[in-house]
Amino acid sequence: MTPCILITGGAGYIGSHTAVTLMEAGHRVVIIDNLCNSSPRVLDRLRRLCGNSFEFVQADVRDGAALDAIFTQHPVNSVIHFAGLKAVGESMAQPLRYFDNNVGSTISLLQAMDRADVRRIVFSSSATVYGDPQQVPIPETAPLKATNPYGRTKLICEDMLRDLQCADPRWQVAILRYFNPVGAHPSGLIGEAPSGVPNNLMPYITQVAVGQRDYLSIFGNDYPTPDGTGVRDYIHVMDLARGHLAALDHLANEQQSITVNLGTGYGVSVKQLVDTFSRVAGRPIAHRHVARRSGDVAACYADTSLARTILGWQAEHDIARMCEDAWRWQSINPTGYAS
Numbered sequence: 311m312t313p314c315i316l317i318t319g320g321a322g323y324i325g326s327h328t329a330v331t332l333m334e335a336g337h338r339v340v341i342i343d344n345l346c347n348s349s350p351r352v353l354d355r356l357r358r359l360c361g362n363s364f365e366f367v368q369a370d371v372r373d374g375a376a377l378d379a380i381f382t383q384h385p386v387n388s389v390i391h392f393a394g395l396k397a398v399g400e401s402m403a404q405p406l407r408y409f410d411n412n413v414g415s416t417i418s419l420l421q422a423m424d425r426a427d428v429r430r431i432v433f434s435s436s437a438t439v440y441g442d443p444q445q446v447p448i449p450e451t452a453p454l455k456a457t458n459p460y461g462r463t464k465l466i467c468e469d470m471l472r473d474l475q476c477a478d479p480r481w482q483v484a485i486l487r488y489f490n491p492v493g494a495h496p497s498g499l500i501g502e503a504p505s506g507v508p509n510n511l512m513p514y515i516t517q518v519a520v521g522q523r524d525y526l527s528i529f530g531n532d533y534p535t536p537d538g539t540g541v542r543d544y545i546h547v548m549d550l551a552r553g554h555l556a557a558l559d560h561l562a563n564e565q566q567s568i569t570v571n572l573g574t575g576y577g578v579s580v581k582q583l584v585d586t587f588s589r590v591a592g593r594p595i596a597h598r599h600v601a602r603r604s605g606d607v608a609a610c611y612a613d614t615s616l617a618r619t620i621l622g623w624q625a626e627h628d629i630a631r632m633c634e635d636a637w638r639w640q641s642i643n644p645t646g647y648a649s
């Protein structure tokens with residue numbers, strides 16, 4: 311039987327784009343998702359893009375029996391673990407829910423993988439593990455310090471994976487630290503569909519552009535950055551998806567665990583992103599300057615040299631392309647998957 315890749319959280323934003331990229335590269339895919347932050351309509355869209363070349367299991371990753379059944383029924387040889395909760399503010403209000411879901415699901419998954427003799431895993435980490443960075447661009451060797459419960463769940467999972475590699479060298483682990491994923495598949499069929507008020511900048515901009523929100527609040531214009539607004543490393547979700555393919559190839563070919571930043575290496579300010587989006591979409595984005603958001607850092611962007619050297623991967627799409635694809639997705643699907 312042809313081996314396949316298990317994707318946890320594959321109905322979510324990054325997972326669905328990665329699933330398409332893997333299937334387009336000829337891989338067979340099994341998705342497990344409890345749909346706590348995604349819509350079953352994603353699966354119809356994936357079928358439109360890739361046919362029936364994947365299986366979907368609606369289950370919680372903390373359910374060990376459900377995982378055992380997947381490993382018994384499918385010849386899984388690697389896992390990409392996206393499933394998790396990701397809202398920083400929510401994690402501060404409900405820390406136990408975040409530790410239970412994010413750390414609990416990772417423990418459950420690693421135990422099931424061990425039982426099934428599958429020890430190749432790509433883990434979704436985040437630039438949030440660098441806390442308030444002392445230097446930019448940020449290399450992977452920078453000190454790690456989470457500043458909120460969400461970030462701590464990522465650091466705990468990273469630590470668990472490092473301990474596991476030390477204890478048993480059969481484990482092949484790729485920890486990928488994403489910077490700011492934005493954009494959508496060029497078809498406009500899948501994209502980012504946050505429930506409720508978006509926390510992140512790009513979906514907020516696209517919802518203002520489509521008339522669902524009146525204006526964007528720009529948090530802070532007095533940062534020590536060229537135009538005073540916050541600077542981040544926005545990366546096209548299709549480039550990010552390709553990074554997962556490169557990481558899997560690396561693990562299979564080199565059998566060596568890695569921790570790698572996935573970003574473009576370029577910092578872009580809120581103002582630059584808003585201006586580029588307005589130009590690409592051909593409409594102004596109403597906005598107001600308000601106070602800084604608590605916990606935000608001035609600037610955060612990646613040193614991407616390690617990804618280039620060891621994965622032979624680099625981001626290809628620029629900010630204009632990220633805005634173009636995000637806008638196509640939002641304008642075709644004004645209310646996301648409810649459209």
Ligand code: NAD
Nearest residue numbers: 319322323324343344345346347348370371393394434436
């Ligand atoms: P998402 O919420 O769109 O996708 C996560 C998916 O996991 C959802 O479909 C959700 O239903 C599912 N899920 C959550 N807990 C589950 C559980 N216990 N069992 C089964 N399914 C479960 O989020 P995303 O933006 O695609 O992020 C994917 C991963 O990347 C997350 O781990 C996130 O922390 C990480 N990450 C995201 C960003 C970002 O800005 N989007 C940045 C850095 C890291």
Ligand code: UDP
Nearest residue numbers: 509510511514527528529540541542580606
């Ligand atoms: N931001 C903003 N208005 C919003 C959402 C975000 O001005 O409604 C700013 C935020 O202060 C930061 C940047 O946009 O400088 C990216 O924020 P996001 O939440 O998308 O990513 P993160 O801060 O987690 O890197």
